[in-house]
Amino acid sequence: MELSHENIQNLHREVRTWKTIKEGTTVDADDGMQYEIINSENSVTEAVAVAPIVGGKADYSKTIVLTAGTQNKVNPLKNSFEEIGNTLGSVEGAADAAYVSGLSPQYAKMDEFFAETQKRLEDKGVKGGQIWYSSAHSQAGVPNAKLSVKYRVKEIVNYYDWGAKKAVDSGHFTKSELNYLEKHAIIYSDSGKQITGIDGNGGAIPYGQVRLYEGKSHNIQTPYLKGNNYDFDKYIKKNKFVSGMTEKQVRKIAEYKAKTYKVNVAIANYGLEDGKQNPEYYVSEYLKEYGNFAPEPSKLDLIAINRQHIDELHASLRTSSGDKKISLREELVRTSAQTALLQAEVYEQEVKDKLASAKSKVEAHISELSNVAYTLAHNLSADEVEGLLSELSMSTAWNDGKEATTLASASTYKATMTNIAENLNKAADRIVEIDQQGAQIFEKS
Secondary structure, three states: OOOOHHHHHHHOOOHHHHOOOOOOOEEEOOOOOEEEEEEEEEOOOEEEEEEEEEOOEEOHHHOEEEEOOOOOOOOOOOOOHHHHHHHHHHHHHHHHHHHOOOOOOHHHHHHHHHHHHHHHHHHOOOHHHOOOEEEEEHHHHHHHHHHHHHOOOOEEEEEOOOOHHHHHHOOOOOHHHHHHHHHHEEEEEEOOOOOHHHOOOOOOOOOOEEEEEOOOOOOOOOOOEEOOEEOHHHHHHOOOOEOOOEHHHHHHHHHHHHHHOOOOHHHHOOOOOOOOOOHHHHHHHHHHHOOOOEOOOOHHHHHHHHHHHHHHHHHHHHHOOHHHHHHHHHHHHHHHHHHHHHHHHHHHHHHHHHHHHHHHHHHHHHHHHHHHHHHOHHHOOHHHHHHHHHHOOHHHHOOHHHHHHHHHHHHHHHHHHHHHHHHHHHHHHHHHHHHHHHHHHHHHO
16 A cells, blocks of 8 residues: 555654554554554664555555654653653764764664564565665654665655755765665755754755745644645645745745735835845745746646545545544545546547547548649549539538537536536535534534
């Protein structure tokens, strides 16, 4: 079973809970997914390796290794001496990674963890003990990236990698390793660099594909993810930038930012506010900070994305309850509505394109045959040539009435599906309200 970035984000909530659980135990994530523990580590390094369970059976081929970031257990009233000791070791490791060696001392323990996980997977029949996914937070990000290359992990999803530039500048990554990460690693991070901004290099991450979101946070759960990327709709509604937006999306947000910008009179006279009421200022800032515009997805692309997401929603619904289930139902209805409308639009366009193509071919054939008729003119009488040419016309070879009827049918189908989509969206508007009313009735009964 494929794990999405959204699944991986949810899994990070569980690392510090599952780190003491033994191999072979079935555990439940809070998004309704079930996993089998393959390996666990509870020391200065906190890590788990889990395999998703599908139909009651673990899919070891899609095992993921997750490693938590710097620890923060320093309260003697709540935490044991061992926990406090681990935290101090973790903090020292973060400092060493950013300001001294460039690579967290956690690397050695994480290497052992990857090796043991690989061995256990091989024992379970996974060819070569292939670890499919890895994900780490903060100071664990750099060693996770390097080890993921060593163990040829297929998909790497990190968050807020701490000290990444120091590691690269210190020579901890070869050119070959950096090339591998460019193809296999995605790192989510905040544009404001709340914590990584003090790693000595401003939180720069010079490897993999870095995806920024507008804001400041060091919490894995902060970014809104959907499937294997940001939830663009949510960010657009909030008028916030994220990497991977189309030019149209960026310009829409830029217009809002320019329109709502309030000039700071105290510094306006120094020219420091120049341009901030112009959308182009924000478009330029986007390109500098978040990267290039994403290409506009075609309707067929959107349909494919929606179909995959609908499958994911159905799977999540089977194992969800409460508020999560209400939210999933609403999203499923809206996604289905959008998909139905897109399919109708694509169908209408395909009909138009096929008719236009067929008509063009008929016109080309008529033109070709007319030329042939003219070359035979010296062997035929004028009446014979005229009679032959009269048969070679669009009025006789192409039925305009049927063309119009076909186009009208396609247009009617699109209109019908548009109406259905509108009704589905209205139903979605009511889902939360209806479910909440039902919950209230249940509580009272």
